[in-house]
Amino acid sequence: xxNIRISMLLLTILTLTLSGCAGFQTSNNEEAxxxxxxKTVVDFWSFWGSELRRPIIDKIVADFNESxxxxxxxxxxxxxxxxxxxxxxxxxxxxxxxxVINDINATAIRGKENQAMNLSEFIDEDxxxxxxxxxxxxxxxxxxxxxxxxxxxxxxxxxxxxxFEEVGLDPEDPPxxxxxxxxxxxxxxxxxxxxxxxxxxxxxxxxxxxxxxxxANGQNxxxxxxxxxxxxxxxxxxxxxxxxxxxxxxxxxxxxVNSYQAQIDSQQGNPFFSGDLAMIVQQPTFYQQxxxxxxxxxxxxxxxxxxxxxxxxxxxxxxxxxxxxxxxSDPEAAWEFIEYLTGKEAQxxxxxxxFDNIANIEAAEAxxxxxxxxxxxxxxxxxxxxxMEDTLLTPAPVEAxxxxxxxxxxxxxxxxxxxxxxxALAQAEEDVKNLIEENQ
Amino acid sequence: xxxxxxxxxxxxxxxxxxxxxxxNTKLRYLEHRGNRNNMWRIFNFVxxxxxxxxxxxxxxxxxxxxxxxxxxxxxxxxxxxxxxWEWTNYIRAWNAAPFxxxxxxxxTITTFVVIGSVMANSFIAxxxxxxxxxxxxxxxxxxxxxMMIPGFVTLIPQYxxxxxxxxxxxxxxxxxxxxxxxxxxxxxxRQFYMTIPTELIEAAKMEGxxxxxxxxxxxxxxxxxxxxxxxxxxxxxxxxxxxxxxxYLNDENLYTLQLGLAVFKxxxxxxxxxxxAGSLLVLLPVILLFFFFQKYFIQGINLSSGGK
Numbered sequence: 001x002x003n004i005r006i007s008m009l010l011l012t013i014l015t016l017t018l019s020g021c022a023g024f025q026t027s028n029n030e031e032a033x034x035x036x037x038x039k040t041v042v043d044f045w046s047f048w049g050s051e052l053r054r055p056i057i058d059k060i061v062a063d064f065n066e067s068x069x070x071x072x073x074x075x076x077x078x079x080x081x082x083x084x085x086x087x088x089x090x091x092x093x094x095x096x097x098x099x100v101i102n103d104i105n106a107t108a109i110r111g112k113e114n115q116a117m118n119l120s121e122f123i124d125e126d127x128x129x130x131x132x133x134x135x136x137x138x139x140x141x142x143x144x145x146x147x148x149x150x151x152x153x154x155x156x157x158x159x160x161x162x163x164f165e166e167v168g169l170d171p172e173d174p175p176x177x178x179x180x181x182x183x184x185x186x187x188x189x190x191x192x193x194x195x196x197x198x199x200x201x202x203x204x205x206x207x208x209x210x211x212x213x214x215x216a217n218g219q220n221x222x223x224x225x226x227x228x229x230x231x232x233x234x235x236x237x238x239x240x241x242x243x244x245x246x247x248x249x250x251x252x253x254x255x256x257v258n259s260y261q262a263q264i265d266s267q268q269g270n271p272f273f274s275g276d277l278a279m280i281v282q283q284p285t286f287y288q289q290x291x292x293x294x295x296x297x298x299x300x301x302x303x304x305x306x307x308x309x310x311x312x313x314x315x316x317x318x319x320x321x322x323x324x325x326x327x328x329s330d331p332e333a334a335w336e337f338i339e340y341l342t343g344k345e346a347q348x349x350x351x352x353x354x355f356d357n358i359a360n361i362e363a364a365e366a367x368x369x370x371x372x373x374x375x376x377x378x379x380x381x382x383x384x385x386x387x388m389e390d391t392l393l394t395p396a397p398v399e400a401x402x403x404x405x406x407x408x409x410x411x412x413x414x415x416x417x418x419x420x421x422x423x424a425l426a427q428a429e430e431d432v433k434n435l436i437e438e439n440q
Numbered sequence: 441x442x443x444x445x446x447x448x449x450x451x452x453x454x455x456x457x458x459x460x461x462x463x464n465t466k467l468r469y470l471e472h473r474g475n476r477n478n479m480w481r482i483f484n485f486v487x488x489x490x491x492x493x494x495x496x497x498x499x500x501x502x503x504x505x506x507x508x509x510x511x512x513x514x515x516x517x518x519x520x521x522x523x524x525w526e527w528t529n530y531i532r533a534w535n536a537a538p539f540x541x542x543x544x545x546x547x548t549i550t551t552f553v554v555i556g557s558v559m560a561n562s563f564i565a566x567x568x569x570x571x572x573x574x575x576x577x578x579x580x581x582x583x584x585x586x587m588m589i590p591g592f593v594t595l596i597p598q599y600x601x602x603x604x605x606x607x608x609x610x611x612x613x614x615x616x617x618x619x620x621x622x623x624x625x626x627x628x629x630r631q632f633y634m635t636i637p638t639e640l641i642e643a644a645k646m647e648g649x650x651x652x653x654x655x656x657x658x659x660x661x662x663x664x665x666x667x668x669x670x671x672x673x674x675x676x677x678x679x680x681x682x683x684x685x686x687x688y689l690n691d692e693n694l695y696t697l698q699l700g701l702a703v704f705k706x707x708x709x710x711x712x713x714x715x716x717a718g719s720l721l722v723l724l725p726v727i728l729l730f731f732f733f734q735k736y737f738i739q740g741i742n743l744s745s746g747g748k
Contacts, residue, residue, distance in 0.1 A: 011555075023545065023548065023549075023610055023611035023689075023694045024610060024611055024612070025610065043690070047707065049537070049702075049703050050703065050706050051536060076690055076691070076692055077692060077703075078686070078699075079686065079699060079702030079703070079705065080702070080705055080706055080707050081705075082682075082686050082702065085683075085686065085687070086686050086687055089595065089596060089599045089687050090599075090603075090608075090687075092596045092599065092600060093596075093599050093600040093603035093604075093608070094600075094603070095603045095608060097690075262514060263514075265514050266510065266511050266513070266514025267510065267511075267514070267709065268509075268510060268511040268514075269511050269514065
């Protein structure tokens with residue numbers, strides 16, 4: 001019996017000692033949103049925990065806190081992707097954070113499902129004009145905004161100027177149309193003994209087939225304002241585009257495509273840096289890698305070529321919004337922070353430090369002229385800003401969440417040669433239509 | 441864990457093969473016994489070595505990746521041995537996040553979970569195995585039926601419960617449930633207790649011992665192999681738990697190692713070499729624990745021979 005008593009005593013002591021540790025202190029929920037100085041605490045969750053991004057967002061938060069007498073923002077990092085699982089549980093329990101960074105493409109769905117707060121009560125009439133219209137529209141559900149766009153991206157064409165000169169192309173006159181792209185690419189190919197010393201271009205490195213479909217059509221698969229009465233998947237043009245993409249693969253050869261792909265994935269070993277690849281579609285942030293791994297590369301950058309002259313340099317992008325989860329303890333304070341986060345000062349800082357595309361137009365233009373960027377950096381950012389004007393988002397309509405999960409497998413089968421483009425797209429269209437019906 | 445299962449499977453198969461061949465060739469077997477024994481030994485050895493290599497290969501892959509540069513990780517075709525051994529990956533990985541704090545936090549949680557699991561489950565199992573009471577089998581069936589409920593179904597209700605208790609952002613939701621038993625361990629330990637002769641318990645009772653005393657003095661020491669299994673499983677569970685800490689911990693100072701490892705997985709890219717270096721360091725205690733408890737573990741999992 002003595003043993004038991006001693007063990008129990010030890011266990012109790014251990015428990016009591018540890019209850020002094022932070023992990024064992026419970027806090028009263030109602031008091032939690034006011035700090036020691038009586039300031040309102042805004043809980044802010046993001047997935048920016050990397051060595052690059054963490055200091056930047058922490059600085060923005062610190063700047064905001066310094067400018068404030070009433071509010072203190074506390075930033076918490078949560079793992080990428082899983083952060084939204086955590087958010088959902090917290091919303092369900094009625095104990096969510098006050099501001100969360102979330103995927104722009106599902107903002108409307110979160111609005112519909114009452115996960116994100118309707119922000120229209122905070123929004124002035126001309127507030128929306130600060131942001132790229134395409135981004136703003138993606139945040140709307142039944143006309144109301146459920147998240148404010150923070151950062152975004154687009155796709156542009158990088159090309160090697162030296163290689164252009166070498167084969168007699170004007171380095172200041174990059175390809176404008178798909179036809180030119182193909183023509184230049186073949187000119188830029190250098191093949192010896194059946195092996196490529198240099199490859200001109202391959203359209204599916206850096207982006208997926210969907211970007212080319214978007215570029216050719218100038219619009220997404222669905223009707224105006226993402227209405228699902230129209231579904232444009234199985235169209236003649238889309239069939240043509242898929243076949244066009246496959247023709248590159250057939251011309252260049254499977255093995256070459258795969259081995260280049262592996263090098264591109266390695267970042268550092270990207271054949272574009274060594275001059276083994278003359279053109280590549282990438283996000284503007286690709287410039288950061290160029291300046292890190294291929295400082296002396298003489299490159300240019302241009303918007304995506306047009307499907308046919310005049311059809312538009314349509315590009316594809318995504319992005320993130322700052323939103324207030326339903327059930328936040330102090331939406332007014334949260335909104336004040338969101339306003340700061342998406343305002344010119346914070347956005348410009350984020351853009352320049354991260355070389356990332358941002359949602360605030362004025363800030364994007366300021367960033368492209370920032371002295372903190374090199375001349376090359378300014379050039380790339382300038383094109384990025386121009387490309388933003390032609391960049392479309394592909395948010396999932398509320399009736400078709402995850403619609404791409406129905407299209408991708410079909411297109412994969414097409415590229416594997418198991419289906420023709422017509423068969424694949426017809427099946428994809430049918431599957432997506434079924435999905436819409438299920439959700440109506 | 442996977443290792444032992446595989447290994448025991450191998451051994452079992454060996455046994456079967458041997459048993460099958462014995463009656464058919466009994467005479468010859470006896471004549472050439474020495475020879476055949478050697479043959480079998482070599483055959484066993486080669487088979488087990490091949491099996492071990494196969495099972496160890498992912499571990500090697502992890503180790504090799506942790507020493508490569510990012511460029512080499514991505515190179516095609518992949519290399520089996522790292523070109524240059526980048527030991528600094530380990531230092532950089534460890535410093536990428538406050539891993540020392542995370543380690544202390546994880547050890548704290550794991551310690552409580554292991555203590556809770558061993559004590560509670562053993563206590564409950566003793567009751568189910570050795571104390572007669574009304575409706576015992578029904579209660580036991582109810583306990584077992586909780587194993588049928590997938591964790592994800594109870595995830596949100598459980599979160600809401602703990603949130604209402606004000607336990608979010610503390611370790612309580614990660615620890616306290618383990619002090620209330622878990623069907624799998626209860627079942628495991630109950631089966632083990634069943635092999636202990638009831639006479640032993642009755643004798644102790646006649647001497648005037650209470651059930652609590654018997655459990656503590658006789659039950660616990662006799663079920664050591666099964667308890668080792670519970671230690672290993674619950675240690676593994678708590679140490680590797682990602683979802684629990686993810687959901688319940690909001691303060692980064694309370695984060696655990698598994699959450700820390702997620703730092704290397706970003707929106708645009710994954711730092712595989714650091715991720716593998718970090719994962720190996722985090723895996724080390726699990727491997728060590730297994731080596732220390734291996735003997736008991738195999739006894740414990742092999743219930744049929746457990747009580748002998």
